[in-house]
Amino acid sequence: MKIFLIILAVIFGLIALVLIIPVTARFTYKNGKMYYVVKYAFYSIIGSDLKRKPKKEKEKKKKKPEKIKKNKKQSEKKKSEQENKSDKPYSTPVENEKNKTKIDNKASYDKTEEEDTFEKEIEDEKSSDKEKSKKTLSEKIDFFLDIWNAAKKPVRKIFKGFRFTKVYLDIKVSDEDAYDCALKYGRMCFAVYNGLELANEIFTVKPEHIKVYCVFGEEKSEYDISFTAKFRLGTAVGAGIMFLLTYYFKIYRIKKKKMKMKRKKIKTSVRKTA
Numbered sequence: 001m002k003i004f005l006i007i008l009a010v011i012f013g014l015i016a017l018v019l020i021i022p023v024t025a026r027f028t029y030k031n032g033k034m035y036y037v038v039k040y041a042f043y044s045i046i047g048s049d050l051k052r053k054p055k056k057e058k059e060k061k062k063k064k065p066e067k068i069k070k071n072k073k074q075s076e077k078k079k080s081e082q083e084n085k086s087d088k089p090y091s092t093p094v095e096n097e098k099n100k101t102k103i104d105n106k107a108s109y110d111k112t113e114e115e116d117t118f119e120k121e122i123e124d125e126k127s128s129d130k131e132k133s134k135k136t137l138s139e140k141i142d143f144f145l146d147i148w149n150a151a152k153k154p155v156r157k158i159f160k161g162f163r164f165t166k167v168y169l170d171i172k173v174s175d176e177d178a179y180d181c182a183l184k185y186g187r188m189c190f191a192v193y194n195g196l197e198l199a200n201e202i203f204t205v206k207p208e209h210i211k212v213y214c215v216f217g218e219e220k221s222e223y224d225i226s227f228t229a230k231f232r233l234g235t236a237v238g239a240g241i242m243f244l245l246t247y248y249f250k251i252y253r254i255k256k257k258k259m260k261m262k263r264k265k266i267k268t269s270v271r272k273t274a
Contacts, residue, residue, distance in 0.1 A: 018233065019232065019233050019234035019237060020232060020234055021040065021041050021232070022230040022231060022232045023038065023039070023040050023045075023230070023231050023232075023233070024038070024039050024040075024228060024229070024230050025037065025038045025039075025228065025229040025230075026039075026226075026227075026228050027225075027226065027227055027228075027229070028225070028226040029223060029224075029225045029226070030223070030224045030225075030226075031222060031223070031224075034048065035048050035049070036048050037049075146247070146251045147247070149250075149251070150243055150246045150247040150250065150251055151243055153242065153246070154239035154240065154242045154243040154246075155239070157235060157238070157239045157242065158235060158236055158239045159202050159203055160202075160203065160204055161204075161231055161232060161235035161236070161239075162203045162204065162229060162230075162231050163203070163204045163206070163229070163230045163231070164199070164203055164204065164205045164206065164227050164228070164229050165206045165208075165227070165228050165230065166206075166208050166226070166227060166228050167196075167205060167206065167207040167208055167209075167210070167226075167227045168208050168209045168224070168225065168226045168227065169192060169207070169209065169210045169211065169212070169224075169225055170209065170211050170223075170224040170225075171188060171192065171211070171212045171213075171221070171222070171223055171224070171225075172213060172215055172221055172222040172223075173185045173188050173212065173213070173214050173215070173221050174214070174215040174216070174217070174218035174219070174220065174221050174222075175216070175218070175219075175221075176217060176218070176219060178216050181214055181215075181216050182214065184214075184221070185212070185213075185214040188212050189212050192210070192212055193210075196210070
């Protein structure tokens, strides 16, 4: 019993470690050069400096000659056709015409009956499908609204779980024309500061250095951007559990109670009328 408990404790400990250890991503961009690395614990998953392993060339399979097989199949087909022809009984052309007329009359009669029944079935199906579609559309809309109401907080929690730390922005806006340079500087300031505020509302952003400055008389602008992003798998698991609990207790359970109340009312009304 003790060994079993120790094994369980080890398993739960490993699961907790997997959920607690964050996935980290480091991104830097400076003067047209980009560098990025995605790591889990000490293992790098994706990176700009990681060397890709060359793919092994697959050995081409030799195709077997298919001409012999085709000739054998054709000869077998010819033999089977000749045997079928020899087995068929001989019939006169008059008898063939009579048989054809009888078969055509029966087929036309059967087709008319089948068409009438088929048309009736299609009309019944269309009427039932219209009623079902009205019900299903309303049910689907209600279902999606319920899911959205239950998923608001968990989705917000997942987005807030993305932590952007050590955010470094050093942007030098420059242009030969002073007027154009001033316009570029204003647009850049608007984009950077408003973008950071919006990002902070959705994610968790902790800036370290934010600077946008203007330099006249130079051709190219310079950008120095870097940040580290972290996300724990435990936040996603916690958000999923939160979603399931809120959906069950606040939506599913209440709807079930309402359905039971409606059924009780219907039963009581039926008993009174009887």
